[in-house]
Amino acid sequence: MMNHIRITGGPVSLRLDVVASFGRDARIVVSGHNGAGKTTLLRVLAGLTGAEGGIVINGSTWLDSDSGFSMPPEKRGLGCVWADTALLPWLNVRDNIVFGSGHVGGRHLKALATSLEVDMLMRREPAMLSGGEAQRVALARALFRQPDILLLDEPFSAQAPALRRRLRRALKNLQRQWMIPLIMVSHDADDARQLADVHWHMREGRLLASVDGGMPERKEQI
Amino acid sequence: MYEALLISLQLALVTSVILLVLALPLAWLLAFGAFRGRTLLEVVVALPLVLPPTVLGYFVLLLIAPDSMAGRLWQSWFDTSLAFSFPGMVIASLLYSLPFAVQPMQQALRAIPESWLEMARTQGLDTLRMLPRLILPAARNGILVAATLSFAHTMGEFGVVLMVGGSIPGETKVASIALFELVEMQHFDEAWRLALILLAISFVMLSLVYALNRRTPAVPG
Numbered sequence: 001m002m003n004h005i006r007i008t009g010g011p012v013s014l015r016l017d018v019v020a021s022f023g024r025d026a027r028i029v030v031s032g033h034n035g036a037g038k039t040t041l042l043r044v045l046a047g048l049t050g051a052e053g054g055i056v057i058n059g060s061t062w063l064d065s066d067s068g069f070s071m072p073p074e075k076r077g078l079g080c081v082w083a084d085t086a087l088l089p090w091l092n093v094r095d096n097i098v099f100g101s102g103h104v105g106g107r108h109l110k111a112l113a114t115s116l117e118v119d120m121l122m123r124r125e126p127a128m129l130s131g132g133e134a135q136r137v138a139l140a141r142a143l144f145r146q147p148d149i150l151l152l153d154e155p156f157s158a159q160a161p162a163l164r165r166r167l168r169r170a171l172k173n174l175q176r177q178w179m180i181p182l183i184m185v186s187h188d189a190d191d192a193r194q195l196a197d198v199h200w201h202m203r204e205g206r207l208l209a210s211v212d213g214g215m216p217e218r219k220e221q222i
Numbered sequence: 223m224y225e226a227l228l229i230s231l232q233l234a235l236v237t238s239v240i241l242l243v244l245a246l247p248l249a250w251l252l253a254f255g256a257f258r259g260r261t262l263l264e265v266v267v268a269l270p271l272v273l274p275p276t277v278l279g280y281f282v283l284l285l286i287a288p289d290s291m292a293g294r295l296w297q298s299w300f301d302t303s304l305a306f307s308f309p310g311m312v313i314a315s316l317l318y319s320l321p322f323a324v325q326p327m328q329q330a331l332r333a334i335p336e337s338w339l340e341m342a343r344t345q346g347l348d349t350l351r352m353l354p355r356l357i358l359p360a361a362r363n364g365i366l367v368a369a370t371l372s373f374a375h376t377m378g379e380f381g382v383v384l385m386v387g388g389s390i391p392g393e394t395k396v397a398s399i400a401l402f403e404l405v406e407m408q409h410f411d412e413a414w415r416l417a418l419i420l421l422a423i424s425f426v427m428l429s430l431v432y433a434l435n436r437r438t439p440a441v442p443g
Contacts, residue, residue, distance in 0.1 A: 048340050073343040086341035090359055099355070100345030145346065 079147030279385025330364020
């Protein structure tokens with residue numbers, strides 16, 4: 001089943017013009033200069049920022065501005081990582097990861113924590129985490145609820161290069177296992193090379209080019 | 223004297239507990255609501271701060287008088303008068319202490335970072351489920367400050383409770399009125415003791431408020 005987005009107009013500060021279709025398990029890396037509207041696009045997809053147009057994901061309508069419909073974010077089955085990790089200071093790492101999921105953990109949590117290398121942090125308070133650790137915890141929180149779509153805004157920006165490679169691999173494994181779309185904003189050329197099968201480039205709110213990633217044999221190496 | 227102190231403590235306790243429940247939705251509306259009449263609501267909530275207590279007491283007395291609608295309803299249900307009774311004083315105290323409960327809660331709710339609320343929504347929580355898991359813990363200190371201030375403020379009432387309660391010994395005579403009457407009757411020993419107790423209670427309550435305000439968790443940038 002294909003997913004379709006047609007977004008015309010967004011917040012007053014930035015007019016979006018994005019028309020695209022992508023497969024149910026597409027891995028899309030979005031690039032573009034600062035202010036090109038990458039984060040705004042993710043926020044519109046998450047339902048946090050209003051926009052005109054239509055969004056259909058997994059066969060269900062998320063946005064149809066003609067009929068004034070916008071599905072609230074909490075119903076969209078999202079897995080999000082934003083620049084602000086928004087870890088809650090009164091919960092330890094473990095409770096932050098399961099926050100909002102309604103179930104408490106067990107095997108699935110253990111495996112996820114190990115693959116994202118946060119398993120040694122589970123009892124820590126967020127205030128004791130480094131920027132990179134906090135970012136991995138936020139990623140674990142987004143993945144733990146087994147979302148229907150992943151919207152990630154520079155999720156590896158605070159990680160060391162070697163760790164980035166391992167995290168990319170872990171993310172890709174889960175995304176393939178769950179067969180869900182992944183849309184990731186990144187400035188890192190390696191993210192695009194090793195993770196993307198579709199590459200979106202944005203400028204001034206417009207989606208300029210949607211390029212199917214080449215070199216499949218090379219991409220398989222990671 | 224101790225009887226009056228006990229009535230004051232009961233009144234303050236009942237008032238602050240009810241206000242905890244009443245003030246939270248009001249504070250929510252004022253913190254996040256975008257609707258016509260928001261400013262008007264804010265002014266009405268804040269009015270008891272500047273209104274002479276006797277004015278507030280007078281209006282409440284009119285509202286709950288035996289020939290008013292509320293007064294008649296109360297009479298038919300409980301067969302007693304609402305005016306010059308403990309429940310009547312509770313109604314007056316709720317109004318009198320309302321801003322002391324709403325304003326700290328409103329500030330605490332507004333201080334919750336937008337990014338936390340957005341995170342909770344993208345993690346699948348609607349507003350109702352956000353309440354126990356995000357909003358109450360994040361605003362916890364503000365809510366405790368609200369309860370403490372309502373308690374302390376109700377302990378210190380004079381004009382309102384005199385107007386609405388009428389200073390009936392053992393029923394509606396509270397500590398602050400008892401103190402006035404003790405001085406009037408020149409019972410200075412007892413007056414001195416009661417004044418010291420009231421001072422101590424206020425001191426402890428305010429210390430609690432300042433300690434809570436200092437412990438408000440720092441919001442990470």
